[in-house]
Structure formats: structure tokens, C-alpha cells
Amino acid sequence: xxxxxxxxxxxxxxxxxxxxxxxxxxxxxxxxxxxxxxxxxxxxxxxxxxxxxxxxxxxxxxxxxxxxxxxxxxxxxxxxxxxxxxxxxxxxxxxxxxxxxxxxxxxxxxxxxxxxxxxxxxxxxxxxxxxxxxxxxxxx
Numbered sequence: 001x002x003x004x005x006x007x008x009x010x011x012x013x014x015x016x017x018x019x020x021x022x023x024x025x026x027x028x029x030x031x032x033x034x035x036x037x038x039x040x041x042x043x044x045x046x047x048x049x050x051x052x053x054x055x056x057x058x059x060x061x062x063x064x065x066x067x068x069x070x071x072x073x074x075x076x077x078x079x080x081x082x083x084x085x086x087x088x089x090x091x092x093x094x095x096x097x098x099x100x101x102x103x104x105x106x107x108x109x110x111x112x113x114x115x116x117x118x119x120x121x122x123x124x125x126x127x128x129x130x131x132x133x134x135x136x137x138x139x140x
Contacts, residue, residue, distance in 0.1 A: 009040050009052075018044070020044050021044050037052075039073050041071075043069065045070040046063070047109055059125070059127040066111075066115050067111030073107055075106075076106070106118050116132075
């Protein structure tokens with residue numbers, strides 16, 4: 001009989017030269033099309049996409065220059081693309097029924113600095129920064 005290995009989300013076997021620190025946050029797929037993908041954020045501010053069924057890393061991106069110490073990642077956040085425009089008044093969206101199309105299949109990351117970062121897959125399927133947004137308060 002075959003015993004299935006336990007998924008550890010420990011990237012040190014794939015990247016032994018990197019000190020990732022603790023797992024800070026993880027999020028499952030936003031939709032069923034992503035299947036076994038899991039997004040994990042680590043203390044060194046690297047975000048990895050895992051195939052959790054095979055315990056393998058599919059993609060990695062460092063956000064240390066953008067978010068400081070990573071504190072949170074989420075997948076498929078429920079906000080709209082116009083909220084990424086720094087001059088946009090989100091209260092107008094709430095007051096009207098005409099709401100922009102939602103962002104889907106993106107990862108939102110935040111940390112100790114005053115930025116929120118939106119990640120998506122590039123043309124090769126690797127995780128990449130799509131948008132950076134400065135915010136008023138650090139440490140979200």
C-alpha cells in the first residue's frame with residue numbers, strides 16, 4: 001500500500017538557500033478551476049503558490065521591497081478593479097447599482113509597510129506583481 005506524504009508547506013526542500021521563517025498566512029483557491037493550488041506567505045515576505053496535493057512549489061515571488069514583513073495573503077478578494085485607482089471614491093460604488101467588474105484569480109498581500117500588493121499569474125503562469133497601492137496606515 002502507498003502512504004500519501006503529509007503536506008508541510010515547508011519550502012526549504014525546494015529552496016534550501018533561503019530562510020523563509022514562519023508561515024504567516026495562507027489562502028485556498030478562489031474558485032474550483034484552481035484545483036489544488038494554495039497560496040502561502042512567509043515571514044521573509046515570499047509568497048509561494050503550492051500544489052498542496054503533491055507538496056510542490058509552483059511559483060514564488062518576493063514582496064519584501066513592497067510590503068515589509070508579510071502579514072496576510074488572500075485569494076479572490078471581493079473588491080472591484082476601480083478600487084485600485086488612487087483617485088477613486090469607493091463610496092460612489094456603494095451608493096450606485098452600477099458596480100465595476102470584480103477582480104478574480106488574484107492574490108492580495110499586505111504587511112508591515114504602507115502598501116497593498118495585487119498579484120496575478122503572468123503569461124508563463126508564474127506569480128507576478130500586477131499592482132501596488134500605497135495606503136494611509138502601515139501594518140495592515
